[in-house]
Amino acid sequence: MTAQTADAVEAALRAIASPDMKTEVARFFFDGLGETEVMGVGIGKVFPVAKAHAGLPLGEIGLLLDSRFYEVRMAAAAIMDFQARAKKSPNGLEALYQLYLDRHDRLNNWDLVDRAAPHVVGQYLFERPRAPLYDLAGSTDPWRRRTAVVATWYFIRAGQVEDTFAICAILAGDGHVMVRKAIGSWVRTAGEKDPERLRAFLRAHGDRLSAEALRMATEKMSPEERQLFRKQ
Structure with a gap:
Protein backbone atom coordinates (compact mmCIF):
# COMPACT_ATOMS: atom_id res chain seq x y z
CA MET A 1 0.00 0.00 0.00
CA PRO A 118 -12.75 24.73 -10.27
CA HIS A 119 -13.55 21.80 -7.97
CA VAL A 120 -12.06 22.97 -4.68
CA VAL A 121 -13.32 26.56 -4.76
CA GLY A 122 -16.04 26.59 -7.40
CA GLN A 123 -17.70 23.38 -6.26
CA TYR A 124 -17.66 24.46 -2.61
CA LEU A 125 -19.28 27.81 -3.40
CA PHE A 126 -21.78 26.40 -5.90
CA GLU A 127 -24.63 26.20 -3.39
CA ARG A 128 -23.30 28.98 -1.14
CA PRO A 129 -22.98 32.77 -1.30
CA ARG A 130 -20.32 33.65 -3.85
CA ALA A 131 -19.02 36.81 -2.20
CA PRO A 132 -15.59 35.17 -1.57
CA LEU A 133 -14.97 35.16 -5.32
CA TYR A 134 -15.58 38.89 -5.51
CA ASP A 135 -13.19 39.38 -2.59
CA LEU A 136 -10.58 37.41 -4.52
CA ALA A 137 -11.26 39.52 -7.62
CA GLY A 138 -10.35 42.60 -5.57
CA SER A 139 -7.01 41.17 -4.42
CA THR A 140 -3.66 42.73 -5.28
CA ASP A 141 -2.39 39.19 -5.99
CA PRO A 142 -2.92 38.18 -9.64
CA TRP A 143 -3.20 34.49 -8.75
CA ARG A 144 -6.08 35.17 -6.39
CA ARG A 145 -7.72 37.20 -9.13
CA ARG A 146 -7.19 34.30 -11.53
CA THR A 147 -8.84 31.99 -8.96
CA ALA A 148 -11.88 34.30 -8.94
CA VAL A 149 -12.31 33.71 -12.68
CA VAL A 150 -11.22 30.08 -12.96
CA ALA A 151 -13.38 28.84 -10.07
CA THR A 152 -16.49 29.82 -12.04
CA TRP A 153 -15.83 26.97 -14.46
CA TYR A 154 -17.85 24.79 -12.09
CA PHE A 155 -20.79 27.20 -12.42
CA ILE A 156 -20.50 27.38 -16.21
CA ARG A 157 -20.64 23.60 -16.44
CA ALA A 158 -23.96 23.74 -14.60
CA GLY A 159 -25.28 26.41 -16.97
CA GLN A 160 -24.77 29.34 -14.61
CA VAL A 161 -22.80 32.13 -16.30
CA GLU A 162 -23.77 35.22 -14.29
CA ASP A 163 -20.77 35.21 -11.96
CA THR A 164 -18.32 34.54 -14.76
CA PHE A 165 -19.44 37.60 -16.68
CA ALA A 166 -19.74 39.75 -13.54
CA ILE A 167 -16.24 38.90 -12.28
CA CYS A 168 -14.72 39.28 -15.73
CA ALA A 169 -16.39 42.69 -16.01
CA ILE A 170 -14.70 43.74 -12.78
CA LEU A 171 -11.34 42.51 -14.07
CA ALA A 172 -11.70 43.46 -17.74
CA GLY A 173 -8.86 45.98 -17.60
CA ASP A 174 -6.57 43.84 -15.45
CA GLY A 175 -2.86 44.46 -15.86
CA HIS A 176 -1.63 40.88 -15.49
CA VAL A 177 -1.47 38.81 -18.66
CA MET A 178 -2.48 35.55 -16.98
CA VAL A 179 -5.61 37.16 -15.55
CA ARG A 180 -6.40 38.62 -18.97
CA LYS A 181 -5.98 35.20 -20.57
CA ALA A 182 -8.33 33.67 -18.02
CA ILE A 183 -10.92 36.34 -18.80
CA GLY A 184 -10.71 35.73 -22.54
CA SER A 185 -11.00 31.98 -22.19
CA TRP A 186 -13.72 31.93 -19.54
CA VAL A 187 -16.06 34.45 -21.16
CA ARG A 188 -15.72 32.47 -24.40
CA THR A 189 -16.66 29.29 -22.54
CA ALA A 190 -19.56 31.01 -20.77
CA GLY A 191 -20.62 32.35 -24.16
CA GLU A 192 -21.03 28.82 -25.45
CA LYS A 193 -23.82 28.50 -22.87
CA ASP A 194 -25.28 31.96 -23.50
CA PRO A 195 -24.05 33.61 -26.73
CA GLU A 196 -26.13 36.73 -26.23
CA ARG A 197 -24.62 37.36 -22.80
CA LEU A 198 -21.19 37.16 -24.39
CA ARG A 199 -22.19 39.69 -27.04
CA ALA A 200 -23.58 42.00 -24.35
CA PHE A 201 -20.37 41.62 -22.34
CA LEU A 202 -18.22 42.50 -25.33
CA ARG A 203 -20.36 45.51 -26.22
CA ALA A 204 -20.05 46.80 -22.66
CA HIS A 205 -16.45 45.89 -21.87
CA GLY A 206 -14.67 45.01 -25.11
CA ASP A 207 -12.82 48.34 -25.18
CA ARG A 208 -11.22 47.51 -21.80
CA LEU A 209 -10.04 44.03 -22.79
CA SER A 210 -6.53 43.44 -24.00
CA ALA A 211 -6.17 42.46 -27.65
CA GLU A 212 -5.28 38.93 -26.58
CA ALA A 213 -8.29 38.57 -24.27
CA LEU A 214 -10.56 39.92 -27.01
CA ARG A 215 -9.10 37.49 -29.53
CA MET A 216 -9.66 34.57 -27.15
CA ALA A 217 -13.20 35.70 -26.27
CA THR A 218 -14.28 35.94 -29.91
CA GLU A 219 -12.41 33.08 -31.53
CA LYS A 220 -15.49 30.84 -31.88
CA MET A 221 -17.62 33.54 -33.47
CA SER A 222 -18.16 33.86 -37.20
CA PRO A 223 -15.41 35.77 -39.00
CA GLU A 224 -17.80 38.68 -39.61
CA GLU A 225 -18.90 38.98 -35.98
CA ARG A 226 -15.36 38.46 -34.73
CA GLN A 227 -14.16 41.34 -36.90
CA LEU A 228 -17.01 43.54 -35.70
CA PHE A 229 -16.13 43.14 -32.02
CA ARG A 230 -12.41 43.47 -32.61
CA LYS A 231 -12.94 46.82 -34.33
CA GLN A 232 -14.78 48.35 -31.37
Missing part, protein backbone atom coordinates in the same frame (compact mmCIF):
# COMPACT_ATOMS: atom_id res chain seq x y z
CA THR A 2 1.33 3.44 -0.94
CA ALA A 3 2.31 5.50 2.10
CA GLN A 4 0.05 8.53 2.40
CA THR A 5 2.60 11.08 3.58
CA ALA A 6 4.16 14.22 2.16
CA ASP A 7 7.59 12.59 2.40
CA ALA A 8 6.37 9.69 0.26
CA VAL A 9 5.06 12.07 -2.41
CA GLU A 10 8.33 13.97 -2.56
CA ALA A 11 10.33 10.73 -2.67
CA ALA A 12 8.21 9.45 -5.56
CA LEU A 13 8.79 12.67 -7.48
CA ARG A 14 12.54 12.61 -6.82
CA ALA A 15 12.66 9.07 -8.17
CA ILE A 16 11.43 10.21 -11.59
CA ALA A 17 13.14 13.61 -11.70
CA SER A 18 15.63 14.35 -14.47
CA PRO A 19 18.15 17.22 -14.44
CA ASP A 20 17.66 17.45 -18.20
CA MET A 21 14.00 18.43 -17.64
CA LYS A 22 14.64 21.35 -15.27
CA THR A 23 14.70 24.06 -17.94
CA GLU A 24 11.59 22.65 -19.63
CA VAL A 25 9.65 22.50 -16.36
CA ALA A 26 10.83 25.93 -15.18
CA ARG A 27 9.32 27.63 -18.22
CA PHE A 28 5.81 26.86 -16.95
CA PHE A 29 6.39 29.02 -13.86
CA PHE A 30 5.15 32.35 -15.16
CA ASP A 31 6.56 35.13 -12.98
CA GLY A 32 10.06 33.73 -12.63
CA LEU A 33 11.04 31.11 -10.11
CA GLY A 34 12.25 33.40 -7.34
CA GLU A 35 12.60 31.15 -4.29
CA THR A 36 10.86 28.29 -6.09
CA GLU A 37 13.01 25.43 -7.38
CA VAL A 38 12.29 22.67 -9.86
CA MET A 39 13.17 18.99 -9.59
CA GLY A 40 12.85 18.22 -13.28
CA VAL A 41 9.61 16.23 -13.34
CA GLY A 42 7.37 16.82 -16.36
CA ILE A 43 4.05 18.16 -15.12
CA GLY A 44 2.16 15.31 -16.78
CA LYS A 45 4.20 12.87 -14.72
CA VAL A 46 3.29 14.63 -11.48
CA PHE A 47 -0.39 13.70 -11.74
CA PRO A 48 0.00 9.88 -11.51
CA VAL A 49 2.09 10.41 -8.37
CA ALA A 50 -0.64 12.63 -6.95
CA LYS A 51 -3.30 10.07 -7.88
CA ALA A 52 -1.40 7.36 -6.01
CA HIS A 53 -1.43 9.59 -2.92
CA ALA A 54 -5.00 10.86 -3.24
CA GLY A 55 -5.79 9.78 0.31
CA LEU A 56 -3.28 12.19 1.82
CA PRO A 57 -4.44 13.77 5.11
CA LEU A 58 -4.98 17.52 5.14
CA GLY A 59 -1.92 18.23 7.26
CA GLU A 60 0.27 16.33 4.83
CA ILE A 61 -1.12 18.33 1.90
CA GLY A 62 -0.16 21.42 3.85
CA LEU A 63 3.38 20.12 4.12
CA LEU A 64 3.50 19.67 0.35
CA LEU A 65 2.42 23.28 -0.07
CA ASP A 66 5.33 24.32 2.14
CA SER A 67 7.78 22.85 -0.36
CA ARG A 68 10.17 25.05 -2.32
CA PHE A 69 9.72 22.70 -5.27
CA TYR A 70 7.21 23.57 -7.98
CA GLU A 71 6.38 19.94 -8.76
CA VAL A 72 5.67 19.15 -5.11
CA ARG A 73 3.22 22.04 -4.86
CA MET A 74 1.65 20.90 -8.14
CA ALA A 75 1.17 17.47 -6.58
CA ALA A 76 -0.57 19.17 -3.63
CA ALA A 77 -2.91 21.05 -5.99
CA ALA A 78 -3.67 17.83 -7.89
CA ILE A 79 -4.35 15.87 -4.69
CA MET A 80 -6.75 18.60 -3.54
CA ASP A 81 -8.48 18.39 -6.91
CA PHE A 82 -8.73 14.59 -6.80
CA GLN A 83 -10.18 14.73 -3.29
CA ALA A 84 -12.68 17.45 -4.21
CA ARG A 85 -13.93 15.37 -7.15
CA ALA A 86 -14.26 12.20 -5.07
CA LYS A 87 -17.69 11.16 -3.81
CA LYS A 88 -16.15 10.54 -0.39
CA SER A 89 -13.27 12.92 0.18
CA PRO A 90 -10.92 11.88 3.00
CA ASN A 91 -10.76 15.50 4.18
CA GLY A 92 -14.08 17.03 3.18
CA LEU A 93 -14.70 19.78 0.65
CA GLU A 94 -14.97 22.58 3.22
CA ALA A 95 -11.56 21.74 4.67
CA LEU A 96 -9.99 21.62 1.21
CA TYR A 97 -11.57 24.96 0.32
CA GLN A 98 -10.26 26.57 3.49
CA LEU A 99 -6.79 25.13 2.94
CA TYR A 100 -6.77 26.51 -0.61
CA LEU A 101 -7.62 30.02 0.59
CA ASP A 102 -5.37 29.92 3.65
CA ARG A 103 -2.36 28.79 1.60
CA HIS A 104 -3.01 30.67 -1.61
CA ASP A 105 0.43 32.24 -1.32
CA ARG A 106 1.79 28.78 -2.23
CA LEU A 107 -0.63 28.39 -5.15
CA ASN A 108 1.26 31.05 -7.04
CA ASN A 109 1.23 30.04 -10.67
CA TRP A 110 -1.46 29.78 -13.34
CA ASP A 111 -1.46 25.99 -13.53
CA LEU A 112 -1.57 25.52 -9.76
CA VAL A 113 -4.71 27.66 -9.72
CA ASP A 114 -6.24 26.00 -12.77
CA ARG A 115 -5.72 22.51 -11.41
CA ALA A 116 -7.53 23.04 -8.11
CA ALA A 117 -9.78 26.12 -8.27
Whole structure:
Protein backbone atom coordinates (compact mmCIF):
# COMPACT_ATOMS: atom_id res chain seq x y z
CA MET A 1 0.00 0.00 0.00
CA THR A 2 1.33 3.44 -0.94
CA ALA A 3 2.31 5.50 2.10
CA GLN A 4 0.05 8.53 2.40
CA THR A 5 2.60 11.08 3.58
CA ALA A 6 4.16 14.22 2.16
CA ASP A 7 7.59 12.59 2.40
CA ALA A 8 6.37 9.69 0.26
CA VAL A 9 5.06 12.07 -2.41
CA GLU A 10 8.33 13.97 -2.56
CA ALA A 11 10.33 10.73 -2.67
CA ALA A 12 8.21 9.45 -5.56
CA LEU A 13 8.79 12.67 -7.48
CA ARG A 14 12.54 12.61 -6.82
CA ALA A 15 12.66 9.07 -8.17
CA ILE A 16 11.43 10.21 -11.59
CA ALA A 17 13.14 13.61 -11.70
CA SER A 18 15.63 14.35 -14.47
CA PRO A 19 18.15 17.22 -14.44
CA ASP A 20 17.66 17.45 -18.20
CA MET A 21 14.00 18.43 -17.64
CA LYS A 22 14.64 21.35 -15.27
CA THR A 23 14.70 24.06 -17.94
CA GLU A 24 11.59 22.65 -19.63
CA VAL A 25 9.65 22.50 -16.36
CA ALA A 26 10.83 25.93 -15.18
CA ARG A 27 9.32 27.63 -18.22
CA PHE A 28 5.81 26.86 -16.95
CA PHE A 29 6.39 29.02 -13.86
CA PHE A 30 5.15 32.35 -15.16
CA ASP A 31 6.56 35.13 -12.98
CA GLY A 32 10.06 33.73 -12.63
CA LEU A 33 11.04 31.11 -10.11
CA GLY A 34 12.25 33.40 -7.34
CA GLU A 35 12.60 31.15 -4.29
CA THR A 36 10.86 28.29 -6.09
CA GLU A 37 13.01 25.43 -7.38
CA VAL A 38 12.29 22.67 -9.86
CA MET A 39 13.17 18.99 -9.59
CA GLY A 40 12.85 18.22 -13.28
CA VAL A 41 9.61 16.23 -13.34
CA GLY A 42 7.37 16.82 -16.36
CA ILE A 43 4.05 18.16 -15.12
CA GLY A 44 2.16 15.31 -16.78
CA LYS A 45 4.20 12.87 -14.72
CA VAL A 46 3.29 14.63 -11.48
CA PHE A 47 -0.39 13.70 -11.74
CA PRO A 48 0.00 9.88 -11.51
CA VAL A 49 2.09 10.41 -8.37
CA ALA A 50 -0.64 12.63 -6.95
CA LYS A 51 -3.30 10.07 -7.88
CA ALA A 52 -1.40 7.36 -6.01
CA HIS A 53 -1.43 9.59 -2.92
CA ALA A 54 -5.00 10.86 -3.24
CA GLY A 55 -5.79 9.78 0.31
CA LEU A 56 -3.28 12.19 1.82
CA PRO A 57 -4.44 13.77 5.11
CA LEU A 58 -4.98 17.52 5.14
CA GLY A 59 -1.92 18.23 7.26
CA GLU A 60 0.27 16.33 4.83
CA ILE A 61 -1.12 18.33 1.90
CA GLY A 62 -0.16 21.42 3.85
CA LEU A 63 3.38 20.12 4.12
CA LEU A 64 3.50 19.67 0.35
CA LEU A 65 2.42 23.28 -0.07
CA ASP A 66 5.33 24.32 2.14
CA SER A 67 7.78 22.85 -0.36
CA ARG A 68 10.17 25.05 -2.32
CA PHE A 69 9.72 22.70 -5.27
CA TYR A 70 7.21 23.57 -7.98
CA GLU A 71 6.38 19.94 -8.76
CA VAL A 72 5.67 19.15 -5.11
CA ARG A 73 3.22 22.04 -4.86
CA MET A 74 1.65 20.90 -8.14
CA ALA A 75 1.17 17.47 -6.58
CA ALA A 76 -0.57 19.17 -3.63
CA ALA A 77 -2.91 21.05 -5.99
CA ALA A 78 -3.67 17.83 -7.89
CA ILE A 79 -4.35 15.87 -4.69
CA MET A 80 -6.75 18.60 -3.54
CA ASP A 81 -8.48 18.39 -6.91
CA PHE A 82 -8.73 14.59 -6.80
CA GLN A 83 -10.18 14.73 -3.29
CA ALA A 84 -12.68 17.45 -4.21
CA ARG A 85 -13.93 15.37 -7.15
CA ALA A 86 -14.26 12.20 -5.07
CA LYS A 87 -17.69 11.16 -3.81
CA LYS A 88 -16.15 10.54 -0.39
CA SER A 89 -13.27 12.92 0.18
CA PRO A 90 -10.92 11.88 3.00
CA ASN A 91 -10.76 15.50 4.18
CA GLY A 92 -14.08 17.03 3.18
CA LEU A 93 -14.70 19.78 0.65
CA GLU A 94 -14.97 22.58 3.22
CA ALA A 95 -11.56 21.74 4.67
CA LEU A 96 -9.99 21.62 1.21
CA TYR A 97 -11.57 24.96 0.32
CA GLN A 98 -10.26 26.57 3.49
CA LEU A 99 -6.79 25.13 2.94
CA TYR A 100 -6.77 26.51 -0.61
CA LEU A 101 -7.62 30.02 0.59
CA ASP A 102 -5.37 29.92 3.65
CA ARG A 103 -2.36 28.79 1.60
CA HIS A 104 -3.01 30.67 -1.61
CA ASP A 105 0.43 32.24 -1.32
CA ARG A 106 1.79 28.78 -2.23
CA LEU A 107 -0.63 28.39 -5.15
CA ASN A 108 1.26 31.05 -7.04
CA ASN A 109 1.23 30.04 -10.67
CA TRP A 110 -1.46 29.78 -13.34
CA ASP A 111 -1.46 25.99 -13.53
CA LEU A 112 -1.57 25.52 -9.76
CA VAL A 113 -4.71 27.66 -9.72
CA ASP A 114 -6.24 26.00 -12.77
CA ARG A 115 -5.72 22.51 -11.41
CA ALA A 116 -7.53 23.04 -8.11
CA ALA A 117 -9.78 26.12 -8.27
CA PRO A 118 -12.75 24.73 -10.27
CA HIS A 119 -13.55 21.80 -7.97
CA VAL A 120 -12.06 22.97 -4.68
CA VAL A 121 -13.32 26.56 -4.76
CA GLY A 122 -16.04 26.59 -7.40
CA GLN A 123 -17.70 23.38 -6.26
CA TYR A 124 -17.66 24.46 -2.61
CA LEU A 125 -19.28 27.81 -3.40
CA PHE A 126 -21.78 26.40 -5.90
CA GLU A 127 -24.63 26.20 -3.39
CA ARG A 128 -23.30 28.98 -1.14
CA PRO A 129 -22.98 32.77 -1.30
CA ARG A 130 -20.32 33.65 -3.85
CA ALA A 131 -19.02 36.81 -2.20
CA PRO A 132 -15.59 35.17 -1.57
CA LEU A 133 -14.97 35.16 -5.32
CA TYR A 134 -15.58 38.89 -5.51
CA ASP A 135 -13.19 39.38 -2.59
CA LEU A 136 -10.58 37.41 -4.52
CA ALA A 137 -11.26 39.52 -7.62
CA GLY A 138 -10.35 42.60 -5.57
CA SER A 139 -7.01 41.17 -4.42
CA THR A 140 -3.66 42.73 -5.28
CA ASP A 141 -2.39 39.19 -5.99
CA PRO A 142 -2.92 38.18 -9.64
CA TRP A 143 -3.20 34.49 -8.75
CA ARG A 144 -6.08 35.17 -6.39
CA ARG A 145 -7.72 37.20 -9.13
CA ARG A 146 -7.19 34.30 -11.53
CA THR A 147 -8.84 31.99 -8.96
CA ALA A 148 -11.88 34.30 -8.94
CA VAL A 149 -12.31 33.71 -12.68
CA VAL A 150 -11.22 30.08 -12.96
CA ALA A 151 -13.38 28.84 -10.07
CA THR A 152 -16.49 29.82 -12.04
CA TRP A 153 -15.83 26.97 -14.46
CA TYR A 154 -17.85 24.79 -12.09
CA PHE A 155 -20.79 27.20 -12.42
CA ILE A 156 -20.50 27.38 -16.21
CA ARG A 157 -20.64 23.60 -16.44
CA ALA A 158 -23.96 23.74 -14.60
CA GLY A 159 -25.28 26.41 -16.97
CA GLN A 160 -24.77 29.34 -14.61
CA VAL A 161 -22.80 32.13 -16.30
CA GLU A 162 -23.77 35.22 -14.29
CA ASP A 163 -20.77 35.21 -11.96
CA THR A 164 -18.32 34.54 -14.76
CA PHE A 165 -19.44 37.60 -16.68
CA ALA A 166 -19.74 39.75 -13.54
CA ILE A 167 -16.24 38.90 -12.28
CA CYS A 168 -14.72 39.28 -15.73
CA ALA A 169 -16.39 42.69 -16.01
CA ILE A 170 -14.70 43.74 -12.78
CA LEU A 171 -11.34 42.51 -14.07
CA ALA A 172 -11.70 43.46 -17.74
CA GLY A 173 -8.86 45.98 -17.60
CA ASP A 174 -6.57 43.84 -15.45
CA GLY A 175 -2.86 44.46 -15.86
CA HIS A 176 -1.63 40.88 -15.49
CA VAL A 177 -1.47 38.81 -18.66
CA MET A 178 -2.48 35.55 -16.98
CA VAL A 179 -5.61 37.16 -15.55
CA ARG A 180 -6.40 38.62 -18.97
CA LYS A 181 -5.98 35.20 -20.57
CA ALA A 182 -8.33 33.67 -18.02
CA ILE A 183 -10.92 36.34 -18.80
CA GLY A 184 -10.71 35.73 -22.54
CA SER A 185 -11.00 31.98 -22.19
CA TRP A 186 -13.72 31.93 -19.54
CA VAL A 187 -16.06 34.45 -21.16
CA ARG A 188 -15.72 32.47 -24.40
CA THR A 189 -16.66 29.29 -22.54
CA ALA A 190 -19.56 31.01 -20.77
CA GLY A 191 -20.62 32.35 -24.16
CA GLU A 192 -21.03 28.82 -25.45
CA LYS A 193 -23.82 28.50 -22.87
CA ASP A 194 -25.28 31.96 -23.50
CA PRO A 195 -24.05 33.61 -26.73
CA GLU A 196 -26.13 36.73 -26.23
CA ARG A 197 -24.62 37.36 -22.80
CA LEU A 198 -21.19 37.16 -24.39
CA ARG A 199 -22.19 39.69 -27.04
CA ALA A 200 -23.58 42.00 -24.35
CA PHE A 201 -20.37 41.62 -22.34
CA LEU A 202 -18.22 42.50 -25.33
CA ARG A 203 -20.36 45.51 -26.22
CA ALA A 204 -20.05 46.80 -22.66
CA HIS A 205 -16.45 45.89 -21.87
CA GLY A 206 -14.67 45.01 -25.11
CA ASP A 207 -12.82 48.34 -25.18
CA ARG A 208 -11.22 47.51 -21.80
CA LEU A 209 -10.04 44.03 -22.79
CA SER A 210 -6.53 43.44 -24.00
CA ALA A 211 -6.17 42.46 -27.65
CA GLU A 212 -5.28 38.93 -26.58
CA ALA A 213 -8.29 38.57 -24.27
CA LEU A 214 -10.56 39.92 -27.01
CA ARG A 215 -9.10 37.49 -29.53
CA MET A 216 -9.66 34.57 -27.15
CA ALA A 217 -13.20 35.70 -26.27
CA THR A 218 -14.28 35.94 -29.91
CA GLU A 219 -12.41 33.08 -31.53
CA LYS A 220 -15.49 30.84 -31.88
CA MET A 221 -17.62 33.54 -33.47
CA SER A 222 -18.16 33.86 -37.20
CA PRO A 223 -15.41 35.77 -39.00
CA GLU A 224 -17.80 38.68 -39.61
CA GLU A 225 -18.90 38.98 -35.98
CA ARG A 226 -15.36 38.46 -34.73
CA GLN A 227 -14.16 41.34 -36.90
CA LEU A 228 -17.01 43.54 -35.70
CA PHE A 229 -16.13 43.14 -32.02
CA ARG A 230 -12.41 43.47 -32.61
CA LYS A 231 -12.94 46.82 -34.33
CA GLN A 232 -14.78 48.35 -31.37
